[in-house]
Amino acid sequence: MSGERLAYFNGELVPESEARISVFDSALVYGDVVFEVTRTFNEQPFRLREHMERLYASMRLAEIDCGLTIDEMEAATYETIAANHGQFSDGFDFQITHNVSPGPLSIYRSIFPEGLRPTIVINCFSLVGRMVKLGPQYRTGVHGVIPSQRAVPAQFVDPKVKSRSRIYYIKAEHQAHRIDPQGWAVLLDGDGYIAEGVGSNLFLVHDGTLYSPEGRNILRGVTRKCVLELATDLGIPVLERNLEPYDLLNADEAFFTSTSTCIMPMTRFEGQVLGDGTPGPVTKRLMQAFNELVGLDIVAQAEAGAAHVAKLEAE
């Protein structure tokens, strides 16, 4: 690894440490900033276009006009990736993050002699650090717990808009960790239905059918959609419907999905073992199919990443 990681900032490439947003920007004044996180596999961004389409859908809802077409945004993304070539050549892949806000509030215009314009930041970050924890979890599965914090209903703040106004995620995480230091929050919505994890979607398997919450009080994840497609391809029946803790506690298997972790088995829920306490057969089939789709063994990569970091730290 050599050189310096660079971030795209309003048309320019700046050092990653300069990817900073003014406190006068609507992004910080109101949490008025939408974003995307895209993952690479073998250093190629996965479903970038789909992420960009969701980014533009978020902007539409948030009434942000960023000034770039979706094609220009995609081009800027590839430019940013290219500029960081060699920074992540360790076989551990990276994530690409887009942040877009309407820019500084007009009342603060005097602070910005260069004029007011939307804020666009694109940056890349190695996933190897995350793998330290994830590596072993793919084998053991994680523990789902229900925090008292509820998912904000879409009629108040729509989670389908991938915005940064998500302080309740942090609250849910604090609570989840008090319940179980290894706990992953399973947020219920205002009606008591299972919504989502913190930045992840949920699935369960019951009698051979794959279930996931309706696309309502959740972020409609790109990986979630991918898993639904894979299941259909594999002939696994799929249903999107309202799910409750009852359903999850009596499920045969369950797992989380997200861009960075892909598919993460859940083997305990609310203090009880799910199935036989190990990742289930349907989950494993889907993980295998996902590996094939992306051309990479996710678990092996994560374990290699964990080992890599351990070695570095031991040195």
Next chain:
Amino acid sequence: MSGERLAYFNGELVPESEARISVFDSALVYGDVVFEVTRTFNEQPFRLREHMERLYASMRLAEIDCGLTIDEMEAATYETIAANHGQFSDGFDFQITHNVSPGPLSIYRSIFPEGLRPTIVINCFSLVGRMVKLGPQYRTGVHGVIPSQRAVPAQFVDPKVKSRSRIYYIKAEHQAHRIDPQGWAVLLDGDGYIAEGVGSNLFLVHDGTLYSPEGRNILRGVTRKCVLELATDLGIPVLERNLEPYDLLNADEAFFTSTSTCIMPMTRFEGQVLGDGTPGPVTKRLMQAFNELVGLDIVAQAEAGAAHVAKLEAE
């Protein structure tokens, strides 16, 4: 005016334009940042301690440990004000903003060779720009309108915690401006009660009594508390209770309060005239009492500010 405005940033004074927060900071990743806005009158901060107490209450709920005691925070504030001495000596006062987040996420620690620590930013900004619009509005009153966006109920994201996760404020403002280009949003909560404005509180007068919504789905404003005290001192009966559009539409008078505008009369609501369409007598008594309390004629200052800017722009 000479020199440069400075902001406090984690113990150092930096140019205002450097008051920027990393995209790897929890403040931007989750909207996980609490804040305060304090106003000066005659360049002295008004009820700074009260603002600091609310800031620490917000941190407590958000589980942010900023590393400073409340006394240290207050001292840092005065230090920042002192550093900007002369920047705002135009008789138009300024606002002091505190932003506090837990700092960058630990997974991004490699980006911060100096180590991870909470983010504290304090900055000052002249109010003269705001006065351009406010100046005439104090005389005519503003127009209240109900956007379809509702206030987020406290059980999901507590508005009593003054956090930046408020993208719904922007949505409410976009809607309010479509209803009436001069419209100020009056947000209803999930039960249909009047909650608050965008960054302001609401009051109405009916049959000589002053009413304000219960301190539930609202920010409990410092100016709001101040007005309740002034009313009590003036012998005006005061009630905090659930208020509905019915009550506001049949009110004799109404007004918004906020730190920067203090007391702003509302003279129309939902397309209809309130009272005789001008700021009412109780509202004016309270504005007068507020002026006396802070030792300044708010309206005169705003009008002078508007004139000042107009003159500058004409030059």
Next chain:
Amino acid sequence: MSGERLAYFNGELVPESEARISVFDSALVYGDVVFEVTRTFNEQPFRLREHMERLYASMRLAEIDCGLTIDEMEAATYETIAANHGQFSDGFDFQITHNVSPGPLSIYRSIFPEGLRPTIVINCFSLVGRMVKLGPQYRTGVHGVIPSQRAVPAQFVDPKVKSRSRIYYIKAEHQAHRIDPQGWAVLLDGDGYIAEGVGSNLFLVHDGTLYSPEGRNILRGVTRKCVLELATDLGIPVLERNLEPYDLLNADEAFFTSTSTCIMPMTRFEGQVLGDGTPGPVTKRLMQAFNELVGLDIVAQAEAGAAHVAKLEAE
């Protein structure tokens, strides 16, 4: 046009101007009156039986026994149409309205020496007047806006019962017009789902699938059902499900349906352009299929109607 328009009133044909209901009638005391509006195409009533079945379903829920069988009601309808023969022979078709209430309250029986009986009114009215506005709108599409007024949830007053207790429709319209003078209200229900328009149903098209809200907090429109059937015949996938503003704002196309307007494209929503801002291809296919079904070019008729009125007014 010659003679006088007649209305059916409790078994008799009276001049249209005499189609009046006593203020002592439950219809006016409680809004306790159900109704139907049926449209003609080429002067033949369209799906009259279906409208009559819904009328009797409404009566059943409202516990109104009107004293006529459904066959008798249908016969009375044809009698009323016949009595108005020649009144609407201008090629612009008309609507037939049924109003049915339980009649005057029994406490007011002394006012009605003829005895108390249910009130049944059937009348016809030319659509040409409506076409003045609709004519151009079919080409440009209309603007959907969300008023703050919510649709009343079915558990309180069931919108599937086509009753006249609908003062909230008027409130929604007042608000919609303040947002956009050309705005058509898109009412959200108590959960924030899209319910219906004012007297109309909603559809959207996304990725080639036609979506409409579940038949819950809406009137289950006859035209709505007709469009669902047409779509199925055309091989367009159809889904009735919970829809949110997010879905409508990211739809490729959208339209309203109602008895009098049939299919009306929506080309803007909440201040933003839908698709390319013109009626979309699926919408147009459905409009074309509807024309074929009813044996009439709806848009051409409306434009002819608009021209007809313009000519009359110019004379």
Next chain:
Amino acid sequence: MSGERLAYFNGELVPESEARISVFDSALVYGDVVFEVTRTFNEQPFRLREHMERLYASMRLAEIDCGLTIDEMEAATYETIAANHGQFSDGFDFQITHNVSPGPLSIYRSIFPEGLRPTIVINCFSLVGRMVKLGPQYRTGVHGVIPSQRAVPAQFVDPKVKSRSRIYYIKAEHQAHRIDPQGWAVLLDGDGYIAEGVGSNLFLVHDGTLYSPEGRNILRGVTRKCVLELATDLGIPVLERNLEPYDLLNADEAFFTSTSTCIMPMTRFEGQVLGDGTPGPVTKRLMQAFNELVGLDIVAQAEAGAAHVAKLEAE
């Protein structure tokens, strides 16, 4: 009794039987009509001005401009009363009803050659017929029952606006009569709190304190306000607060209030006896005080009325 009862209809006095509203009027199309019922005592209208003020508050919420000032409306009322002089000279008093709508919809303008204008109807009706039933009930008290129909929450259709969109009242009455042929409906609101009766307000007495539901999901009755004032004058502690079936079932006493019945004791609730099953002491004190206020013995009048009708029918 001689001559004919007359009603005020848009500036003219017409026979009562002509107090009819067109089916093309917004009153019937949308239930878009507000009203008031005022009672006389000794043939003098009671608190007419208060009723008129509420009428104008209702119009304001419903955005109806009736074209008359409140003073003109009051004058028209007295004119109507005068025109009916001698019609009710039987010592049994009468009620005055105001109905006000925005008039026919503009699309129906061709039906109204005289032009479109708001509809105002004022009429008088003897209370003697009602007394037949009420006479004995004042002594025995009535039976409160909870129908499954809930009161519509104010955020959907505000009951403080006295409009005719109240088909749910009829539904509640049908249900109440199935529970108990003598049952008076006690409507719960969407949260399960006691709201109101059908056109009446509720009170209960517990440990010497008089309670009534908060003025939220109810009509704020003129008689209700009167009773609250009388109680205060009598030194009875008064609290407006959320009340639940638990509170009513464990109350010592309870009663309904309305313009026409004034104060009606409830002696059973949900199948169980309240107190000792007869009107309680606080209720009786308030009835006595009410009699003194209005200069009439309400119960005696009702019993005389019942006897009067019985005699007429026997003849």
Next chain:
Amino acid sequence: MSGERLAYFNGELVPESEARISVFDSALVYGDVVFEVTRTFNEQPFRLREHMERLYASMRLAEIDCGLTIDEMEAATYETIAANHGQFSDGFDFQITHNVSPGPLSIYRSIFPEGLRPTIVINCFSLVGRMVKLGPQYRTGVHGVIPSQRAVPAQFVDPKVKSRSRIYYIKAEHQAHRIDPQGWAVLLDGDGYIAEGVGSNLFLVHDGTLYSPEGRNILRGVTRKCVLELATDLGIPVLERNLEPYDLLNADEAFFTSTSTCIMPMTRFEGQVLGDGTPGPVTKRLMQAFNELVGLDIVAQAEAGAAHVAKLEAE
């Protein structure tokens, strides 16, 4: 019939009258006890395994570890049945009830010198007594009525967990009987959807399709599942969806299902006749299919049971 009926109590067979649970048991302290009721046909338990699986799902949610495996529980059940052999040999079948609680609270351990352990009770009871009432009802159908008591939403107490904390069932029954002495309660959930009866599920038939509420705020009945399967086998289209009183009142047919009654037609609802007022054709087909499945004519058995009891009582 000879000998004595025996119940299984924590591993022992005791006389039925000794099937009693201590007031110090969590079952009585908190209603913390789950149960199942299984029916025999021709003295063979029907779908016992399915009932046992639901029992263990209930225990899982209630966090009760009963100490027996599901196979052991099944074996204990057969042992109990065998012990009662000859007690029910009257051709009228019986029900088997399982009650399982975590046992006495630990604070009461001094009362239980034998130590604390979970409480398991299994008992059998003849259905002949129930048949007295049911016999004629299968022919006439029963009357559905809506009590004001709502079904408790699953997010508060999940009805899918078959627990004894169901005091609201009794409340619903008291109310239903006040509405109609023959009334069977149809509980609405918190959203106003039809949930279930008291210990039974609901079905309706409309235009040839069989509908039942979604498996959410209901007990997911074993008989319900059985009927859904039978309908599918018979080629009757089946839909589980949100149903409202509107749907039931306009249904062609309706019926309840439960373990002990199997399929019970509903022929009136909310005071109105359903269909032609007799059990409908689809209902009868399903009853017939059910008879074939269980090898018994349910209605004939019930009528024989009723006659049997009548004869005994006459003796």
Next chain:
Amino acid sequence: MSGERLAYFNGELVPESEARISVFDSALVYGDVVFEVTRTFNEQPFRLREHMERLYASMRLAEIDCGLTIDEMEAATYETIAANHGQFSDGFDFQITHNVSPGPLSIYRSIFPEGLRPTIVINCFSLVGRMVKLGPQYRTGVHGVIPSQRAVPAQFVDPKVKSRSRIYYIKAEHQAHRIDPQGWAVLLDGDGYIAEGVGSNLFLVHDGTLYSPEGRNILRGVTRKCVLELATDLGIPVLERNLEPYDLLNADEAFFTSTSTCIMPMTRFEGQVLGDGTPGPVTKRLMQAFNELVGLDIVAQAEAGAAHVAKLEAE
């Protein structure tokens, strides 16, 4: 200690171990049983009459007619206490529990040859066992935590009725213990307001005022009422109002009340220290006043109890 503890069971005194209720009793079938727990101080029952009044209010709501007057119930209580004289003469006091159900279901009448009648159980139990844990907790205070289980809203199952249908209490406790092995559950109601603990009420102190939740979604505790009275006597301002986690987390002090623990300080909440982490001054004043009222030092007694048990166990 000698002899045997006896319980009152339907008019007879039976050994405590025989205080068992049939599984055919409505108490177990539906959780249809109301109860009271009364504490002694110096072996005298405290506010027994108040507990009996609440018991009869519960019965009224549950529509249970137990067959005894309140005076007879009180007499039976004293009889039971007398029968256990000498059993608790260790200075540690005891609790008296009343359980009342309508008795066995009528369908099970054949099991009860003695006939069906309501079930009434009264028993006494020493508090010394509880003191083992409570002893030290009075000094350190306990930890409040919010489980994801919500308090059931009163409109579904009224907590003011002290019934045994409370399986959600157990669920809340399981969750609380997973969050913190020392955690006491603080239940939120459906609106997110603080309701109560598991069998206890909540208080907080802020700026010298004592707050407790409104008497709505809670049991209105006898000790709660007692503390409100004591506070008033001590001149401490008292407010019953909606409280939220925000309020509790920013409180100066907090405590639980219940019959058996009296007043128990809370010194942590949601993982954070309240005040200085020890029982606060207002809490201690109230504990002191409570001691004086009951003529006993509660904390000293508990500590003596803990020591007593420790000594016994050591022997």
